[in-house]
Amino acid sequence: MTKTEEIVTSLLKAHEEKKQLSSLDTEGYSTEEALYEVQDEFIQRWSGDEADPVKGYKISLTNKGLQKVFHTDAPVYGTLTDQTVLKDGVLSKREFFDPLVEAELMFIIREDIPPSANSAEILENSLIAPGFEIPDCRIADWFPKISIGELIADNAVTGKVVVGEPIKVTPAIPLDNLSVKVYHDGEEVAEGPSAYVLDNPLNAVVWLKEMxxxxxxxxxxxxxxxxxxxxxxxxxxxGKYRAAFDHFGEVEFEVVN
Structure with missing residues (x-):
């Protein structure tokens, strides 16, 4: 068994047994490309016989402060599947290992986007929805202690994403100057600006396209x-979570035991 196979097998076992790992041994993976190959192998084995399991991507570490915490100077991405993309609903906390909450804009790709596309072309070929991401990790005591190698190999700590109602966006909407407020059982628990995301969430999607x-x-x-x-x-x-975004409306979900 290769080292990649060993890592993927341990991650699959963690999912199956709902038992966190103490760590992942990613020593020897000298490039991010090699770590993404581990992620690809995991997605393929996790999805079984599905011909094309990739339903999208999640972008992580899009803020300089978070990059500093994980000792990197660029974002990373994880792969979304049918098992991770939700429209709404009720989630059980028992589905997760050690989950967090984030509020994000979700870009829904309307047409294939070529590598040569610029930001305007990406925007033209996308809808945007309000959303939540629930990062989760198969490694115990992970945030903010795991290595960048462990982060990428564990599918960039993908848990679930909750996607609200998408709308068509025009350049007139200031994607670099939006805000969100998040409520838990009616009480405001977080707020933040879109500039936290590489100065503009569209910049993150451009980065992903190039990566x-x-x-x-x-x-x-x-x-x-x-x-x-x-x-x-x-x-x-x-409890019940609700996020209210400028221009993009609201999205919500509920967590039960």
């Missing part, structure tokens, strides 16, 4: 892109 192109991948019609949190994440608790 994927370097790996022979691309943004395809129907994909959901979780573009990055408006604030530092906080622990998920039982």
């Amino acid at each position: 994927l192109a370097s790996q022979g991948k691309s943004l395809k019609k129907g994909m959901t892109i979780s573009s990055g949190t408006f604030f530092s994440p906080f622990p998920l608790e039982v």
Whole structure:
């Protein structure tokens, strides 16, 4: 068994047994490209016989402060599947390992986006929805202690994303100057600006497009892109969550035991 197979097997076992790992041994993976190959192998094995399991991507570490915490100077991405993309509903906290809460804009890709596309073309070919991301990790006591290698290998700590109602966006909407407020059981618990996301969430999607192109991948019609949190994440608790975004309306979900 190769080292990649060992890492993927341990992650699959953690999912199956709902038991966190103490760590992942990513020593020897000298490039991010090699770590993303681990992530790809995990997604393929986790999804079984599904021909094309990739339903989108989530972008992490889109803030300089969070990058500093994880000792990197760039974002990373995780892969979304049918198991991770939700429209709404009730979630059980028992589904997760050690979940956090983030509020993000979700880009819904309307047409295939070529590697040469600029930001205006990406915007033209996208809808945008209000959303939540629930990062989660298979490694115990992970935030903010795991290595960047562990982060990427564990699918960039993908848990779930909750996607609200998308709308068509025009350049007149100031994506670099929006805000969100998050409520838990009616009490405001977080707020933040869109500038927290690489100065503009659209910049994060441009970064993703370029990163994927370097790996022979691309943004395809129907994909959901979780573009990055408006604030530092906080622990998920039982109760009702609601996020209210400028221009994009609200999205909500509930967590039960």
